[in-house]
Amino acid sequence: MSTLFGTFLGPMVQLTIDGKEVAAPASATIFDAARAHGIPIPTLCHMQNETPVGVCRLCVVEAGGRVLTASCVRQVENGMKVVTNSDRVLAARRTLLEILMSDHPSPCARERQSGDCELEMQARNHGITEIRYPKRYFTRPKDDSSLAIAVDHEACILCDRCIRGCNEIRQNLVLGRMGKGAGAGVAFDLNTPMGESSCISCGECMVSCPTGALTNKRIAGTELPIPAGAVPAEPEDLLELPVFKGVSGTFLEMNKGAIVKRSFHPGDVICREGDFGSTAFYIAEGKAAVSISTPMAHVKTHGGAGGWFSRLTSSLIGRDSDAREEETSQGYIPIDASVDLAYSNPVAELGPGDLFGEMTCMSFYPRSATVKALTDCTMYEMLRNVLDILLKNKSFRARLGKEYKRRALETHLRGVPMFSELSPDFVERLMDNVKLIRLSPGQVICKQGEPADSFYLVRIGFVKVTETYPGGELVIAYLSRGDSFGEIGLLGAGARTATCTALDHVELVKISADDFNAMVDQFPGVRRGLQALADERQRQNAERMAALGTISLDSFLGQGLMEAQSLLVLDLARCTRCDACVRACADAHDGITRLVREGQRFDRYLVATSCRHCKDPLCMVGCPVGSIRRRNSLEVIIEDWCIGCGLCARNCPYGNINLHPFQVMADDPDNPGRRIAMVKQKATSCDLCTEHAEPSCVYACPHDAAHRVDPRKFFSELLGTKV
Amino acid sequence: MRIDETHRVWLVASIVILGAATAVYVIYALAAPHGPSGGSPIGLVFGFTGFGFMIYAGLLGARKKVPIMRLGRAQGWMRGHLWLGLLALPLILFHGGFHFGGLLTSILLWLLIITVLSGVFGAILQHYLPTVILERVPMETIYDEIDRVRDQLRVEAEGFVADLCGGGVPEAEAMALVPEGGIRAGGFTAMRPRGGGGVQYGLTEAEVEPVRSFFQTEMLPFLLEPSAKSSRLGDDTRAVAAFTKLRMLAPAAAHPVIANLENLCEEERQLTRQARLHKMLHTWLLVHIPLSLALLLLSVFHAVIALRY
Structure with missing residues (x-):
């Protein structure tokens, strides 16, 4: 009999449970003694691998005292007489279950998913069909912020199993109790949404939860296909990998279909630029080359006629020989991998331990580059729920963090001339001190007016910078991979001058104020550069804010004209519809017009379908290779390395970006190593003919009808007379 | 093209040129013993000036073929086309002394008159019709x-x-x-x-x-x-x-x-x-453009023949 309790034992005691004489170690609880002898006692809050707390009281039994006792916490005593199924006990349990069920959203998510909600099962076992008690008069919220786990506080019975799983078993110390009385519940960190908390998505809480309060969030259709050369990744194999250390095996089992192990041979294309996807790859073994198609050179037309004469006066200007004035600050193409690509030779190498495709996986952006196996490779392809688990995993982050920080600092900090004078020693110091932080969509990074405590580099995703003014909020910029922010507050008055918000899944390199100050003190050139950047940004912000105060008209705002920096307007009282503007635009851009002589009307003006160079350029959000961007002079341009995914065209609310086919030389998918002519899409939008003093459409209008204007200035008189 | 206050400079310049030309012509016509003649030095000056204006006006078509070439803004060319093209008619009339002459010169003068009139008609249309379209076709498309x-x-x-x-x-x-x-x-x-x-x-x-x-x-x-x-x-x-x-x-x-x-x-x-x-x-351009081309070609022919023989 003693073997029922294993070998630790100690002194034994004799007791009676439901009339049956049994022996149990003196340290055992009634619950353990009964279960060891095959006598079931129902429970909700107790798990064998967690410290018993006796909060649900469902395991109450009669143990000879005046009141019922919770068997999971009451130790056995010699001669104790225990009754587990008396009428009194059963009545108490039924009452408890009825009270719990009265607030339970039956059937809860777990009951719907797998039919094994422990509360609902106990209620059925106890024959509870009707609830006599009123339902709670208020509802508790749901928390959908985590990619891997769904939280329904309504289904929580406060059994604390998740809290003990998180804190005792995994020792993550994320979960705890909050509130009192009817308002009590579990909370992540200081009651932050799960996805924004320090939760590492190990899954232990969800595995521990007896109800549908914490459930595995399976994305619809997440079973990854198993292509040739791939095998499903078994949880046992994954747990062998250091990067999955600490993750609940049950959790991995639940997400089994969302990760596959794939093998590639040299030359195999793993993913192709511009393709849509939903997976990320973790390289376990082997090396791969990441590249984008040879960038098309600028087409520069130095004035000229259409047809053959246009070709004579047009030339293809290579990237290096056509660097714009402001481009001295960026010499690389950002892609969705741990490396960036050089302008001149956009190819890089990825090796074991590298992860790529994070933005595609997390935010469904198109693939930013083509990845080919250089050697025999083994990779894990995963969907976002598994990637989320991986990215939050302590051991994975510890392993990759240093490398990511090094690359981020090397590429994005030292790659910028402003920071080029940083000494290797100082960069080493930064590497040790900076932090990688992850943010969910909508999460605020810093708020206007808050004390400035750090400087940030964007590693992944898009950050929206806004400034509030009386009566509204103005979008100042969208920052993407490689951009930095936070210098104005640190160099100036010490307070944030704008609010920065994560637009999607964002990862930042955070440099503390101490390190930042040490950097600018030690390297005066860096200080000067940052000060100049800060001054320029503040000057532009001041201009925008000043412009805001001049005009406010519903119809003007309704057409989004306020958002534009430069509008192509056609005076319809002058325009003879001769289309000279359209032909000029086509002539200036290799035969493809970037304007359509149609659009919304404002008074007698037609706002033509041509890039407005918006103050809030939504088109720039999500570009997987950062090819659509603002120049220092604020016009939005599309760079040569556009991969033609069309995201910017879909994002533009005014239909001002179009995709056009261009002929390029690209790798032959059927014959590795060979290059063939292929038609490739490329996004085009008005570039204001910046190489000329005036846009060609305006220059070519014979009737003085076409104008490129600042809408606030151009329409201000009109608005003033109409109001 | 809408004729408005932005044309003031061109209008004044055209009036000055026309006034000067008229004054010269009156003096010249009164002083010429056999009356004004296209072959006289002053008549040739009127002829070349008028022909030059016609050439300039005709170059607008060529200018439109190279819209992005920086040869001056198209609207400047258009204004020149309108006003200098209009001035070409009185200058050519001064050149011929208001005589139609032989067959070729008669054809030329009639061509010029029709071309200028069609151009004036077109300019009037272009002045008014855009506003009419603006007001009467709010759902205008391409x-x-x-x-x-x-x-x-x-x-x-x-x-x-x-x-x-x-x-x-x-x-x-x-x-x-x-x-x-x-x-x-x-x-x-x-x-x-x-x-x-x-x-x-x-x-x-x-x-x-x-x-x-x-x-x-x-x-x-x-x-x-x-x-x-x-x-x-x-x-x-x-x-x-x-x-x-x-x-x-x-x-x-x-x-x-x-x-x-x-x-x-x-x-x-x-x-x-x-x-x-x-x-x-x-x-109207279907009339104006072919006649303009014919006018220019025949004018060149007329100039060569007249100067050669």
């Missing part, structure tokens, strides 16, 4: 897109009627109107919102019959051939009367559909109006 928009209107109308009366527009036909390359590629026209789509009205066959009949017998033929004079829907006033009558015959539940159909007819009329005005705005 001229080349008119046929496609018409197809869209027809499919849209069939959709409204099908929703009300049953039946439907074949999906393939509706999709065929989506421009190649997707919705975006066509710009604003392609993004034009479309109506119709699955609204159920629950009316009996008898109740919807007037609408069906009206659509089949009047509206659909009008949409297919909007320029037909016989259709009353092509006329604003008669169309209002037709739809008012239809409303009286149909139940109230069908009135929103009738309103939509009326709007489509209005848009169709506007497209017809736009096409007509567009043609008026540009058709």
Whole structure:
């Protein structure tokens, strides 16, 4: 009999449970003694691998005292007489279950998913069909912020199993109790949404939860296909990998279909630029080359006629020989991998331990580059729920963090001339001190007016910078991979001058104020550069804010004209519809017009379908290779390395970006190593003919009808007379 | 091109040139013993100056062929074309001493007169018609897109009627109107919102019959051939009367559909109006440009012959 309790034992005691004489170690609880002898006692809050707390009281039994006792916490005593199924006990349990069920959203998510909600099962076992008690008069919220786990506080019975799983078993110390009385519940960190908390998505809480309060969030259709050369990744194999250390095996089992192990041979294309996807790859073994198609050179037309004469006066200007004035600050193409690509030779190498495709996986952006196996490779392809688990995993982050920080600092900090004078020693110091932080969509990074405590580099995703003014909020910029922010507050008055918000899944390199100050003190050139950047940004912000105060008209705002920096307007009282503007635009851009002589009307003006160079350029959000961007002079341009995914065209609310086919030389998918002519899409939008003093459409209008204007200035008189 | 206060400089300069030329001509005509002659030195100056103005005016066409070449703004060229082209006529008249001369010179002078008059006519059209289009065609589209928009209107109308009366527009036909390359590629026209789509009205066959009949017998033929004079829907006033009558015959539940159909007819009329005005705005060029070319070629011939012989 003693073997029922294993070998630790100690002194034994004799007791009676439901009339049956049994022996149990003196340290055992009634619950353990009964279960060891095959006598079931129902429970909700107790798990064998967690410290018993006796909060649900469902395991109450009669143990000879005046009141019922919770068997999971009451130790056995010699001669104790225990009754587990008396009428009194059963009545108490039924009452408890009825009270719990009265607030339970039956059937809860777990009951719907797998039919094994422990509360609902106990209620059925106890024959509870009707609830006599009123339902709670208020509802508790749901928390959908985590990619891997769904939280329904309504289904929580406060059994604390998740809290003990998180804190005792995994020792993550994320979960705890909050509130009192009817308002009590579990909370992540200081009651932050799960996805924004320090939760590492190990899954232990969800595995521990007896109800549908914490459930595995399976994305619809997440079973990854198993292509040739791939095998499903078994949880046992994954747990062998250091990067999955600490993750609940049950959790991995639940997400089994969302990760596959794939093998590639040299030359195999793993993913192709511009393709849509939903997976990320973790390289376990082997090396791969990441590249984008040879960038098309600028087409520069130095004035000229259409047809053959246009070709004579047009030339293809290579990237290096056509660097714009402001481009001295960026010499690389950002892609969705741990490396960036050089302008001149956009190819890089990825090796074991590298992860790529994070933005595609997390935010469904198109693939930013083509990845080919250089050697025999083994990779894990995963969907976002598994990637989320991986990215939050302590051991994975510890392993990759240093490398990511090094690359981020090397590429994005030292790659910028402003920071080029940083000494290797100082960069080493930064590497040790900076932090990688992850943010969910909508999460605020810093708020206007808050004390400035750090400087940030964007590693992944898009950050929206806004400034509030009386009566509204103005979008100042969208920052993407490689951009930095936070210098104005640190160099100036010490307070944030704008609010920065994560637009999607964002990862930042955070440099503390101490390190930042040490950097600018030690390297005066860096200080000067940052000060100049800060001054320029503040000057532009001041201009925008000043412009805001001049005009406010519903119809003007309704057409989004306020958002534009430069509008192509056609005076319809002058325009003879001769289309000279359209032909000029086509002539200036290799035969493809970037304007359509149609659009919304404002008074007698037609706002033509041509890039407005918006103050809030939504088109720039999500570009997987950062090819659509603002120049220092604020016009939005599309760079040569556009991969033609069309995201910017879909994002533009005014239909001002179009995709056009261009002929390029690209790798032959059927014959590795060979290059063939292929038609490739490329996004085009008005570039204001910046190489000329005036846009060609305006220059070519014979009737003085076409104008490129600042809408606030151009329409201000009109608005003033109409109001 | 709209002739407004921005032309003041050109107007003043033209008046000065014309005044000076007139003064010179009067003095010259009074002083010439045999009257003014094209072959005299002053007559040749008038001739070359007038021919130079004609050449400049004619170069506008060439300038338009190289719209992005930085040879001066196109509107400057256009103003020069208008005013110098206009001045060419009195200068050439001064050149010929208001005589038509022989066959060639007569042809030349008549060509010049017609060309200048057609240009003045075109300038008047270009001054007024853009405003007319602006006011009378608020739903203006790109001229080349008119046929496609018409197809869209027809499919849209069939959709409204099908929703009300049953039946439907074949999906393939509706999709065929989506421009190649997707919705975006066509710009604003392609993004034009479309109506119709699955609204159920629950009316009996008898109740919807007037609408069906009206659509089949009047509206659909009008949409297919909007320029037909016989259709009353092509006329604003008669169309209002037709739809008012239809409303009286149909139940109230069908009135929103009738309103939509009326709007489509209005848009169709506007497209017809736009096409007509567009043609008026540009058709005069069919006279002006060939005559200008002929004038320039014959002028060169005349100059060579006159100077050579």
